[in-house]
Amino acid sequence: xxxxxxxxxxxxxxxxxxxxxxxxxxxxxxxxxxxxxxxxxxxxxxxxxxxxxxxxxxxxxxxxxxxxxxxxxxxxxxxxxxxxxxxxxxxxxxxxxxxxxxxxxxxxxxxxxxxxxxxxxxxxxxxxxxxxxxxxxxxxxxxxxxxxxxxxxxxxxxxxxxxxxxxxxxxxxxxxxxxxxxxxxxxxxxxxxxxxxxxxxxxxxxxxxxxxxxxxxxxxxxxxxxxxxxxxxxxxxxxxxxxxxxxxxxxxxxxxxxxxxxxxxxxxxxxxxxxxxxxxxxxxxxx
Amino acid sequence: xxxxxxxxxxxxxxxxxxxxxxxxxxxxxxxxxxxxxxxxxxxxxxxxxxxxxxxxxxxxxxxxxxxxxxxxxxxxxxxxxxxxxxxxxxxxxxxxxxxxxxxxxxxxxxxxxxxxxxxxxxxxxxxxxxxxxxxxxxxxxxxxxxxxxxxxxxxxxxxxxxxxxxxxxxxxxxxxxxxxxxxxxxxxxxxxxxxxxxxxxxxxxxxxxxxxxxxxxxxxxxxxxxxxxxxxxxxxxxxxxxxxxxxxxxxxxxxxxxxxxxxx
Amino acid sequence: xxxxxxxxxxxxxxxxxxxxxxxxxxxxxxxxxxxxxxxxxxxxxxxxxxxxxxxxxxxxxxxxxxxxxxxxxxxxxxxxxxxxxxxxxxxxxxxxxxxxxxxxxxxxxxxxxxxxxxxxxxxxxxxxxxxxxxxxxxxxxxxxxxxxxxxxxxxxxxxxxxxxxxxxxxxxxxxxxxxxxxxxxxxxxxxxxxxxxxxxxxxxxxxxxxxxxxxxxxxxxxxxxxxxxxxxxxxxxxxxxxxxxxxxxxxxxxxxxxxxxxxxxx
Numbered sequence: 001x002x003x004x005x006x007x008x009x010x011x012x013x014x015x016x017x018x019x020x021x022x023x024x025x026x027x028x029x030x031x032x033x034x035x036x037x038x039x040x041x042x043x044x045x046x047x048x049x050x051x052x053x054x055x056x057x058x059x060x061x062x063x064x065x066x067x068x069x070x071x072x073x074x075x076x077x078x079x080x081x082x083x084x085x086x087x088x089x090x091x092x093x094x095x096x097x098x099x100x101x102x103x104x105x106x107x108x109x110x111x112x113x114x115x116x117x118x119x120x121x122x123x124x125x126x127x128x129x130x131x132x133x134x135x136x137x138x139x140x141x142x143x144x145x146x147x148x149x150x151x152x153x154x155x156x157x158x159x160x161x162x163x164x165x166x167x168x169x170x171x172x173x174x175x176x177x178x179x180x181x182x183x184x185x186x187x188x189x190x191x192x193x194x195x196x197x198x199x200x201x202x203x204x205x206x207x208x209x210x211x212x213x214x215x216x217x218x219x220x221x222x223x224x225x226x227x228x229x230x231x232x233x234x235x236x237x238x239x240x241x242x243x244x245x246x247x248x249x250x251x252x253x254x255x256x257x258x259x260x261x262x263x264x265x266x267x268x269x270x271x272x273x274x275x276x277x278x279x280x281x282x283x284x285x286x287x
Numbered sequence: 288x289x290x291x292x293x294x295x296x297x298x299x300x301x302x303x304x305x306x307x308x309x310x311x312x313x314x315x316x317x318x319x320x321x322x323x324x325x326x327x328x329x330x331x332x333x334x335x336x337x338x339x340x341x342x343x344x345x346x347x348x349x350x351x352x353x354x355x356x357x358x359x360x361x362x363x364x365x366x367x368x369x370x371x372x373x374x375x376x377x378x379x380x381x382x383x384x385x386x387x388x389x390x391x392x393x394x395x396x397x398x399x400x401x402x403x404x405x406x407x408x409x410x411x412x413x414x415x416x417x418x419x420x421x422x423x424x425x426x427x428x429x430x431x432x433x434x435x436x437x438x439x440x441x442x443x444x445x446x447x448x449x450x451x452x453x454x455x456x457x458x459x460x461x462x463x464x465x466x467x468x469x470x471x472x473x474x475x476x477x478x479x480x481x482x483x484x485x486x487x488x489x490x491x492x493x494x495x496x497x498x499x500x501x502x503x504x505x506x507x508x509x510x511x512x513x514x515x516x517x518x519x520x521x522x523x524x525x526x527x528x529x530x531x532x533x534x535x536x537x538x539x540x541x542x543x544x545x546x547x548x549x550x551x
Numbered sequence: 552x553x554x555x556x557x558x559x560x561x562x563x564x565x566x567x568x569x570x571x572x573x574x575x576x577x578x579x580x581x582x583x584x585x586x587x588x589x590x591x592x593x594x595x596x597x598x599x600x601x602x603x604x605x606x607x608x609x610x611x612x613x614x615x616x617x618x619x620x621x622x623x624x625x626x627x628x629x630x631x632x633x634x635x636x637x638x639x640x641x642x643x644x645x646x647x648x649x650x651x652x653x654x655x656x657x658x659x660x661x662x663x664x665x666x667x668x669x670x671x672x673x674x675x676x677x678x679x680x681x682x683x684x685x686x687x688x689x690x691x692x693x694x695x696x697x698x699x700x701x702x703x704x705x706x707x708x709x710x711x712x713x714x715x716x717x718x719x720x721x722x723x724x725x726x727x728x729x730x731x732x733x734x735x736x737x738x739x740x741x742x743x744x745x746x747x748x749x750x751x752x753x754x755x756x757x758x759x760x761x762x763x764x765x766x767x768x769x770x771x772x773x774x775x776x777x778x779x780x781x782x783x784x785x786x787x788x789x790x791x792x793x794x795x796x797x798x799x800x801x802x803x804x805x806x807x808x809x810x811x812x813x814x815x816x817x
Contacts (some may be wrong), residue, residue: 035387036394054409121301122308132526134481136401136489136500137519140507144329144515179640182609186633187655187706197654201645219399224489227404235402242405254402261397278645282688 056248065252087253091233092260094150095222098157102218103211106162110169110207111199120170127170131163135221139228148229157221161214168210172203205279208272215268219261234260313337331513339517349502353521356487356498359415363422364476364483371427372472375434376465385439392432400425400482401489408494418490418498425486426479433475437468470541477533484526499525556620556710556742557583557606563614563767564601575601577767579615583710583744588736590745592753592800593763594808599746600636602768603714606744607633620709632708636715638695642687642702648674649683652702673701676735693724697731704735710742718748726784729756733782750804754797755782762803765810772803 040058047057069087071080113119138160146152176199184194200207226235234257241249273280299307317333343349378384404421411417441464449463491500499522506514562579565572575598583589593599604610606617608627617624619631632655635641642651652670661669674680677697687695696716703711713732717725729752736743747753753760754776762772776796778787787793 031383031386031390033390035390039391054406118304121304122311125305125309126312129523129527132530133519133523134485134488134526136485136492137503137522139492140503140515141512141519144507144512145325177640179635179637180643183633183635183641185609185627186607186631187702188627188629188658189655190658193657198643201643204645216397216399219397220401220485220489223399223401224492227401227493238402239405242409247409250405254398254406257402258394258398261399262394265397278686281686282644 053247056251060248061251061255064248065255068249068252069256086232087234087237088256088260090150091222091226091235092264094153094225094233095157095218095264098154098222099161099215099218101154101158102160102162102165102214105158106165106210106214107169107207110166111173111195111203113166114170114173114203115195115199120174123170127163127166131167135160135217136224138221139225142225143229153222153225153230156225157218160221161218164213164217165207165210168206168213169203172206173199175206176202205276208276212268212272215264219264223257328510329512331516335513336516336520339513340520343514343517343521352497352502353499353525355415356491356500357525359418359422359490359498360480360483360487362415363419363487364426364480366419366423367426367430367479367483368476370423371430371475372434375431375472376438376460376468378431379435379438379468380464382439385435388435392428392435396428396432400486404490404493407490413494413496415497418487418495421486421490422483426483429478429482430472430475433471433478434468437471437475438464440471441467470537473537473541477530477537480529480533481526484529488522554585554620555582556585556587557744558618559606559615560618561615562602562605562612562617564598564605564610565613574767576605576612576769578769581761581770581773583742585709585742586740587759588743588745588757589759589761590747590753590757591761591763592747592750592804593768594765594804595748596766598766598768599748599763600714602763603633603712603744603746607631607712630707630709631712632703632706632710633712633714634696634699634703634716636718638692638699638716638719639687641699642695644686644688646686647683648679648685648687648690648698651687651698652683652705655702655706669705669707670701673705674698676704676738677701677731691724693720693728696720696728700728700731700735704739707739708741710744713743713745715747716745717752725752730782730784732756733780737780750797750801751788754778754793754800755784755787760796760800762800762807765807771807772800774799 043055044058047055069080069084070078072078113123138156142152142156142159146155180198180202181194184198189197222233223235223238226233227239230236234253238250238253238257241247241253313333320327320330320332323330378388400421403424407417407421411420445463445467446459449459454462487498488500491498491502492504495501499518503515503518503522506518559579559581562576563574564576565574567573579602581589591599591602601610605612606624608617608624608631611625619628622628643654646654649670652673653666656666656669670683671680674683677700679694679697679701682690682694682698687698690698699716717728720728732743732745733756735741745753745756755778757776760772760774760776761770762774763769764771774796778790778793778796
């Protein structure tokens with residue numbers, strides 16, 4: 001429990017300061033993307049020099065990515081939907097389903113357990129142990145139980161990422177300030193409203209930290225499960241490309257996965273920032 | 288009208304409740320797996336699995352595989368620390384480099400390192416080098432990121448004070464900046480330790496020649512479900528152990544930190 | 552005789568059992584009539600906060616009774632409001648100032664318009680007109696406490712409990728807040744029970760001062776202040792009867808603080 005709290009507190013403080021330290025908005029923007037561009041250029045130079053088939057030039061990778069997933073068709077939004085349907089949609093659908101399932105179960109169960117007086121103590125050791133299982137190790141048992149299909153992947157992701165959400169929710173709910181709860185009782189705020197208006201908002205920062213950690217783990221499980229046994233998806237695509245010696249395709253897949261991972265993360269952070277705007281402002285980014 | 292005094296409530300201590308919880312769940316699971324709807328070939332009784340766990344933990348052959356996983360884990364983690372900490376110190380000292388690397392790290396962090404397993408297999412085959420390379424890659428980022436931030440966040444007042452008292456640049460670094468950044472660096476190592484285990488096991492599950500992950504997959508291929516679950520329990524124990532050691536270490540080394548005290 | 556709004560009879564509260572039992576309150580009796588301003592003052596650790604928790608229904612007593620308007624208090628009564636000492640923890644940071652004041656009004660069957668009016672009026676009454684859209688952490692400590700007071704006002708309680716509300720505020724702000732409470736009491740004819748460790752404050756604000764003993768707490772003295780209204784921070788405190796009364800309270804408290812273990816119930 002202590003590990004979770006410290007990690008999330010430090011990690012959030014770090015992430016907040018990391019983002020907040022900008023050398024001015026516009027110049028920060030330039031520096032950021034300039035650095036990325038620089039890496040791309042360096043890669044290009046080294047790759048064309050070395051001519052290693054394993055590290056194709058960035059331009060090749062980019063053009064292949066364009067060829068694979070983009071079309072010249074304006075009506076389709078310039079996207080090659082047939083390939084995207086096979087490569088990208090299944091992956092992220094499974095990811096979304098698994099993660100949302102875990103979030104729903106984790107938060108609801110976490111609130112129930114956190115609010116019950118000693119229930120958390122009964123449940124803690126078991127939940128901590130389950131959380132400690134490295135997610136990849138869950139793949140063989142899930143293969144045995146559910147085979148190789150979509151159902152297995154969604155269940156795997158959900159089971160693998162529910163624990164940080166559950167633990168953080170329990171922790172957040174248990175740490176609601178007693179003064180706030182007393183105030184609620186004084187002013188006759190009923191149990192249901194207490195939950196929605198006080199307990200959940202107070203626990204929200206910790207819950208979101210758990211959701212963020214879970215998102216990262218979910219991404220890992222999504223990719224791994226597709227490499228172990230799948231007929232579609234981006235992880236499957238990357239592995240397939242490697243096995244059929246199509247190294248440029250492999251890198252295109254890695255690139256797209258990276259961009260998607262970045263976008264998902266950025267999107268989540270955006271949402272978190274809005275929901276927890278009061279919290280960030282209150283803490284003022286202080287440690 | 289006097290009210291009756293509160294009854295004497297003798298309650299279970301916290302560890303007692305935890306124990307009760309575990310026992311209850313294990314008993315329920317046992318009942319479910321023995322009498323339940325799932326074919327025991329797919330979901331063997333809990334007692335069987337636990338027995339296998341005990342057998343495995345006393346089996347030299349199995350422990351050898353575990354050792355191989357831990358070997359890749361340790362070497363990779365060690366290399367990541369050896370490279371990441373000095374690099375982080377250097378990068379964290381300059382404001383410009385800090386902002387520049389921010390973008391890079393923010394972009395590279397969300398890329399699941401597991402996506403690079405096929406590449407690693409391509410470059411290094413299925414042996415230990417492949418595992419170590421993946422572990423190093425994945426562990427590097429949390430260590431680097433945390434070190435950079437820890438260095439960047441050193442209180443300038445503390446540094447100025449040292450300079451006034453005649454500390455040279457190197458002394459400021461070793462006597463002020465590093466100790467101040469140490470808790471953050473340690474957190475990075477703690478996160479990296481967990482990530483490293485994930486990558487090592489992932490590589491093994493996807494085809495590495497040796498290791499605990501590979502052993503579990505082999506058990507699955509031989510239709511020994513009980514061994515598979517037992518192996519998973521062992522990975523849980525391993526993960527738990529690594530986490531416990533790092534948390535205790537953190538408390539020992541940095542117990543004075545207010546954030547930790549608050550958490551307790 | 553005007554109605555007894557609050558009656559505390561033979562109140563007792565003991566924490567823990569057996570060897571580790573701590574008697575916080577023992578045989579405490581007093582009553583408050585409607586419209587009175589009663590302050591409770593006592594040495595540190597006397598159990599003043601515990602007393603308020605019992606009166607408010609947050610903590611059930613181990614013996615004795617609290618009655619509000621004749622009804623025994625066994626849970627938090629409907630028409631009771633409380634202002635806590637730690638304002639930063641009692642206001643909800645995810646709500647605006649207006650949101651905080653409005654939150655308790657949900658159960659009172661008011662239309663949305665009525666609620667908005669009440670919030671506006673309460674904020675005006677405490678001098679925070681126009682601050683409804685701000686967030687609590689954007690305000691100073693004194694202003695946050697005003698929000699807490701506004702929230703209690705909007706609730707329109709029968710009785711207002713205040714638990715050392717100005718202890719965490721600087722002296723000048725405190726003076727302003729004290730006068731605010733007096734003004735609000737005047738305007739809304741409120742019944743107030745005010746706990747403090749500040750002797751001057753207890754005499755300045757109240758119609759009656761109850762002096763508590765050391766733990767286990769009992770009422771040691773029940774003094775009428777009989778000071779004229781309106782009160783003034785400088786003029787009232789220069790009056791002979793104020794000084795005399797203040798001195799009496801201070802002596803009682805000093806005696807209690809030094810009395811030590813002899814007051815413990817065997």
